[in-house]
Amino acid sequence: MFIATRAPSLKTVLLASGVVLTLAMGVRHGFGFWLQPISQANGWTRETYSLAMAMQNLLWGVFGPFAGMAADRFGTMRVVLVGAVSYMAGLIWMALVTNPTLFVMGSGVFVGLGLACTAFGAVSGIIGRVAPMEKRSWAFGVSGACSSFGQFLMMPVEQQLISAIGWQHAFYLLAGLVVVAMVPMSFFLREPAVEHGHGPQQSIGEAMSEALGNRSFLLLVAGYFVCGFQLVFIGVHMPAYLRDKGLANPNVAVMALALIGLFNIVGSYYAGKLGGRMPKRYLLSGIYLSRSIVITLFLLAPLSPASVYVFAAAIGFLWLSTVPLTNGIIAGVFGVKHMAMLAGMVFFSHQLGSFIGVWLGGYLFTKLGSYDAVWGIAIGLGLMAALANLPINEKPLVRGELKPA
Template sequence: MTVLKELRPVMPILIGASVMLSLGMGVRQSFGLVMPSLTRDIALTVSDFALAMSVQNLAWGFLQPVAGALAVRVGFRPVMMAGSALYIAGLALFAMAGGMTGVMLGGGVLIGLALACTASAISLAVGSRTVSGPLRSFVLGAITATGSLGALLAAPLGQMLTADLGWRAGIVGFLVLVVGMLPAAWIAGRVDKLSLPPTTATQIGNVSARTALVSASRSLPFLVMTTAYFVCGMQLLFITTHLPSYLAICGMDPTLSAEALGAIALFNVFGSLFFGWAGGRWSKLALLGGIYIARSIVLAAYFFFPPTPLSTLVFASIMGFLWLGVGPLVAGSVAEMFGVRWQAMIQGVAFMSHQVGSFLGAFGGGLIFDAMGSYDLAWRLGVGMGLVAGIVQVSFALLGPPPKPATA
């Protein structure tokens, strides 16, 4: 009853943040479905498309700290509304693309800007401000879980429209879904009226953005987490960008790609809820390292053998369970280390590292495929780096020094 009493007044905010995240991430995770027909239709290579998606991730990552700082200065609602409008504009330009320029500007730059203002760092920062510490990890897991449901709608819709009417129709279908982000962002913007929870002795409070960034740069646990987060982005974007192409090369039914993305989205719900719950009970940083190690083992097991429909869906389901569980763990760790006032900005700095890894996972995977005609080297690199990152993260979480009080 105490939990329900605390959640009831802020439930509209949490639902709005979840819907906004769900639609934005669901559409973004489904772009790989249009790659085969798009590249044939307008004479692009796989690496051309991968470059546009990589630029999207770089724009998202490098602008995430800026969006987080703006949310503190002008409020979350203006930032999220602007991001939703940019997403619609980016998809419109993407759908009309006749070559690399339209794909790069629409699917790359504009959507990258939009995600910086609406995706996980902003949505989870909204969630962190609505509840107290003991309940925060679970709430962040719930937002991440419901935020993954958009792919269950976007992936089959995009696949159906692309197969029947072409890739442009698939992107228009994505655009229709993204319109729903506008009212969701408006409702989630009610968080601007809430007062901030008090800070502890190890967190930062009412300080400047520069002071907050300096505090983060001097925190060894934060720096280790941020470095390992790089490998997380590399693995995930390699899968979402190149799995449809890999399955097509192996002669699989085109619908299997949409089914695999749907399985990732479905099992991500369970994984996000679990890791949100677990993060409230055990070391968030150790759990992060465990996710990276488990992902690497699953990735190696899948790509070592020729794919089948069953192995692909099993792979997608397990990987989905391990997919965005990092979200509540990273967001919760940042809130614990530094407090919630500058959470979106500091989390954005960590996410910048994630997105540099995403760039290498998407674009590097395309370059390796174009150069070698297969994805073998790409997945082997992803497995090796993931194991190293996970082992270092777990070792530091269990054996490293405790966080020191932040300097204001």
């Protein structure tokens, strides 16, 4: 059960979880900068490092539902503490291990668990429980904006650290920063003990069975797979793609990823705000359709720093704007008692897509010598996700005496 305490205010939760998300997502989004230095230092092809990133994303998704269950049952604070330590261990592992198999598996387990316990799924439950229903979508948007701010903040920091102190020492410094910042913030995420109401109570198994038997939930799962495929492929392979195309100045990639983070602050915030006023399914469909259009225009336009920056700003506005809308639908349809677990289940699909997207990028580049095929797949999947989200039913489920929050 949770530690007995008074419920934190929404402001406290958003500030503390915002710091955690800023670091968790900010550090993770910069991993693409290590692709070439680590591969060159260890004599690997891009496929090895891509597989490690894919494994991190896959295990992040595998651990996600369990981290959510733990957060719902034992409280967010404890889960974030575990995540901070595991994240630190993963960064140190990536700095030290040179065996390809151990690098892939170890970094996958440690960083995957760390992200599962410190990113959206783990903190969504406490946000949903603390925020009033009318502010819930907005609160999810604020948390999404914080993670985007982390990307904007950390991209130049990570690139500069690699250039100034080397890629290994950059990992060490980030590992220390994760623990020093996340551990104190976790104590502001304590939750009061669960108060069981009268009448029937829905168990974890019943909640899972109900969600998996719900058509709208499965459509969210399908859409989130596409989201993960697109985002992680772009985030990890963009720096290498630009170099391959002749934009050798690393500052172009740094600026592009920073712009993605900057514009996603706006996109995530307003997606959450609009989600409180408009059908979230239509907003989700529009986001996926817009991504496919933006990617297509980027590939058709002459490549230059200016076109890269325009693409980064446009795709950044759409980057994580799916998160507050998806979590808002989950909370609205199923309630908030098992919110973190259900968000983790949906996010597993996101991370399965991430695994395939980042690994396929490295694999097809090794086989074909370009990323063209993966760009085409990303466009096609975006169109499919746009169609899949349209029939989602956002009405709260009626369970007799079990009523959604």
